[in-house]
Amino acid sequence: MNELVTLTAAELGERIAARQISSEEVTQAHLDRIDEVDGDIRAFLLVDHDGALDAARRIDARIARGERLGPLAGVPLAVKDLFCTEGLATTAASRMLEGWIPPYDSTIVARCKDAGMVILGKTNLDEFAMGSSTETSAFGPTHNPWDLERVPGGSGGGSAASLASFQAPLALGTDTGGSIRQPGAVTGTVGIKPTYGSTSRYGVIAMASSLDTPGPCARTVLDAALLHEAMAGHDAMDQTTIDQPTPAIVEAARKTDVSGMRVGVVSELAGDGYDPQVVARFREAVEMLTDGGAEVVEVSCPHFDLALPAYYLIQPAEVSSNLARYDAMRYGLRVDDDGEHSAEQVMRATRGAGFGAEAKRRIILGTYALSAGYYDAYYGSAQKVRTLIQRDFDNAWQTCDVLVSPVTPTTAFRLGERIADPMAMYRSDLCTIPANMAGSPAGSFPIGLSQTDGMPVGMQVMAPIMADDRIYRVGAVLERSLNEKWGTSLLAQAPELGGER
Numbered sequence: 001m002n003e004l005v006t007l008t009a010a011e012l013g014e015r016i017a018a019r020q021i022s023s024e025e026v027t028q029a030h031l032d033r034i035d036e037v038d039g040d041i042r043a044f045l046l047v048d049h050d051g052a053l054d055a056a057r058r059i060d061a062r063i064a065r066g067e068r069l070g071p072l073a074g075v076p077l078a079v080k081d082l083f084c085t086e087g088l089a090t091t092a093a094s095r096m097l098e099g100w101i102p103p104y105d106s107t108i109v110a111r112c113k114d115a116g117m118v119i120l121g122k123t124n125l126d127e128f129a130m131g132s133s134t135e136t137s138a139f140g141p142t143h144n145p146w147d148l149e150r151v152p153g154g155s156g157g158g159s160a161a162s163l164a165s166f167q168a169p170l171a172l173g174t175d176t177g178g179s180i181r182q183p184g185a186v187t188g189t190v191g192i193k194p195t196y197g198s199t200s201r202y203g204v205i206a207m208a209s210s211l212d213t214p215g216p217c218a219r220t221v222l223d224a225a226l227l228h229e230a231m232a233g234h235d236a237m238d239q240t241t242i243d244q245p246t247p248a249i250v251e252a253a254r255k256t257d258v259s260g261m262r263v264g265v266v267s268e269l270a271g272d273g274y275d276p277q278v279v280a281r282f283r284e285a286v287e288m289l290t291d292g293g294a295e296v297v298e299v300s301c302p303h304f305d306l307a308l309p310a311y312y313l314i315q316p317a318e319v320s321s322n323l324a325r326y327d328a329m330r331y332g333l334r335v336d337d338d339g340e341h342s343a344e345q346v347m348r349a350t351r352g353a354g355f356g357a358e359a360k361r362r363i364i365l366g367t368y369a370l371s372a373g374y375y376d377a378y379y380g381s382a383q384k385v386r387t388l389i390q391r392d393f394d395n396a397w398q399t400c401d402v403l404v405s406p407v408t409p410t411t412a413f414r415l416g417e418r419i420a421d422p423m424a425m426y427r428s429d430l431c432t433i434p435a436n437m438a439g440s441p442a443g444s445f446p447i448g449l450s451q452t453d454g455m456p457v458g459m460q461v462m463a464p465i466m467a468d469d470r471i472y473r474v475g476a477v478l479e480r481s482l483n484e485k486w487g488t489s490l491l492a493q494a495p496e497l498g499g500e501r
């Protein structure tokens with residue numbers, strides 16, 4: 001493996017700025033790595049070889065002219081295929097949008113380009129970001145680099161797998177119920193869901209608009225913070241964005257200090273149904289925080305258990321509305337448009353052919369939950385539960401600075417194991433959904449490996465709204481403690497690819 005693909009984004013950025021290496025060399029090394037391993041991993045739906053090299057050469061030329069660019073200038077980036085990219089096909093992993101080329105960049109993609117990042121390509125996901133394994137992608141699943149027979153999580157499995165297999169140093173994700181954090185945990189990478197509204201949704205294909213949150217995916221805490229800082233901030237094109245400065249997350253990631261921090265362990269998010277190895281690594285990680293000077297207390301959040309059922313009313317309701325726009329008239333697929341069929345028949349045939357089974361399930365569930373006579377019983381009750389969850393968080397912040405839990409009840413499961421059992425699939429997000437319901441920021445950090453299956457385990461750190469910096473402080477301490485314990489990073493132990501690691 002070329003050494004360049006093993007460097008962190010921060011290191012790459014520094015060396016490129018100092019002209020020790022060129023962005024073109026770095027980009028070429030990652031494209032070579034993709035060619036070498038992605039046939040097995042399938043993290044990418046599209047690789048933009050020429051576009052990436054062109055962009056890299058342009059950055060090199062600007063640096064050669066003496067321009068001072070940001071810390072990530074020239075660093076390659078993988079983009080979840082839910083973000084619109086001007087001139088590059090964007091599919092949401094659905095047949096419905098196959099071949100559609102957006103005429104504009106999402107705000108976040110535009111900001112990453114402005115910061116000098118080089119887009120390698122578009123990564124695989126569950127169709128319209130609905131799922132926890134990437135298996136609902138219309139273009140086939142992504143494989144977990146730690147064990148090709150296992151899922152890389154979802155919906156952002158492609159982004160996480162591209163990082164874990166050293167095909168990209170940075171990636172973009174979106175998190176509606178866990179799609180950044182759960183793939184992060186099961187691939188041994190870092191994933192942060194920022195405060196809802198602190199990262200722009202403009203040009204991100206809408207799934208459940210009151211929950212969708214773009215965020216950074218990386219291999220190190222500092223890299224995630226650097227990408228987060230480049231993405232975040234108010235956007236006039238997204239009315240829900242918060243007009244406040246982003247907290248000092250890069251500074252927090254460099255601090256590596258939790259002394260005096262009050263850490264709450266959520267009682268409800270461990271115990272029955274959790275893999276004992278996940279719980280064991282979680283307890284060890286809590287110890288690491290205690291050793292770092294944090295004050296650890298147990299906290300009850302009694303309504304967190306209701307988050308999953310409430311999510312599966314609110315999320316499908318918003319999906320049924322958002323996905324109504326795929327009507328065969330405006331975007332992508334159109335079936336039976338032969339002059340023999342009415343517009344309604346074309347619409348029906350297109351929606352029947354274009355959406356996969358999970359998308360249809362959610363549209364039907366959501367339409368039912370919103371229908372006259374059922375609205376109060378289902379959607380209305382779920383919104384009340386959402387308020388109760390927000391109150392649990394508010395109560396917790398009286399005594400704690402952050403809350404911690406496992407990210408997922410189990411390690412990465414086998415491909416095919418849960419796809420026929422939606423409830424089993426949905427339970428993968430038991431721990432991650434509460435933060436989405438409250439709009440709170442939350443991150444996932446690697447904390448070790450299961451001794452039973454050798455797969456990575458993650459810790460979730462949740463913080464109050466617009467206190468995203470606290471998540472990075474805790475993450476940095478976990479990362480340092482783990483690296484000191486092992487004398488190496490977690491990903492250095494991934495057994496699969498090439499054997500160099």
Ligand code: GLN
Nearest residue numbers: 129130131176177178179
């Ligand atoms: N797995 C959850 C779902 O299927 C969350 C997905 C996401 O965060 N995009 O809805």
